[in-house]
Amino acid sequence: MFPFTRKPVEMVHPSAALPGRATSIPTAEAHFLSGRPLKSPVPDGMAEAVFGMGCFWGVERMFWKLDGVWLTMVGYAAGFTPNPTYQEVCTGHTGHNEVVRVIYDPSIISYDALLRTFWEGHDPTQGMAQGNDRGTQYRSGIYCASDADRTKAEASRETFAPRLKAAGYGAITTEIMAAPAFYFAEDYHQQYLAKNPGGYCGIGGTGVTCPVGVGA
Known part of the structure; x- marks a missing residue:
């Protein structure tokens, strides 16, 4: 989140x-833009x-802009520490992303279309970093709700990798796994760039087009 901050780059x-x-840490009750409750059950359908x-x-803003996305929220996942705080995650000693x-x-919008936004929205070859942000919390990851989604995610990686290579990029470092526990981030992180339009965010795509989910 803060440029040029040195953090651990090994898990x-x-x-x-x-x-x-x-116990969970406090977070916002509702989405800043839509007003929908952040902790409501996933609606039928x-x-x-x-x-x-x-x-x-920046990632959250990328997804809340998409037609068919009903709700977004930010948090921590794929680590070891239960109910971590942002300060703890920033130490690199929770393992969370x-x-x-x-x-x-x-x-309205397919999972493949979400995957396309994922691949085009950042550089998935940077390992434990993204842009100027360095640390294990900035790694590329897809955390899948089902085996079918995991199959699609892995297939999309194989489709996109040759295009990145042709453009001069290295191997994809994205981790793909079953969805782990999700821990809500603090109130001020939720929809941060809607509250702070000029806020810093170091993510950026490669400019390489991903053919997955086109028209979906």
């Missing part, structure tokens, strides 16, 4: 992770997806 061992806490692409401020949870209507 902490689970035995060395911070202990965390048994809707689906969910979770992505890590670097600074979650900054992620965006997306609730969407698959009758």
Whole structure:
């Protein structure tokens, strides 16, 4: 989130992770733009997806702008510390990634179309970094709600990789796994760039087009 900040770029061992806490940390009650409750159950007919692409401020804005996306929220996932705080995540000693949870209507926007936004919206070859942001919390990740979604995510990676290579980029470092526990980030992080339009965010795409989800 803050440029040129030096943070660990290797995953902490689970035995060395911070202990965390048994209760969740406070967060916003409702989405700043839509007013929809952030912790409401996924409505019937809707689906969910979770992505890590670097600074979650800009990633969330990228997804809330899409037609068919019903709700977005930011948080922490794929680490070891239960109910971490932002300050703890920033130490690199929780193992968590900054992620965006997306609730969407698959009758309007497909999971493949979300994957296209994911691949085109950041550089998935940077390892434990994105832009000027360095640290394990900025890694590229797709956290899948179902086996079918995981199959699509892996297929999209194989489709996009040759295009990146042809454009001079290295190997994709994106982790793809079943969706782990999602922990809400603090109130001020939710829809941050709607509240602070001039806020910093270091994510940026490669300019390489991903053919997955076109027209979906």
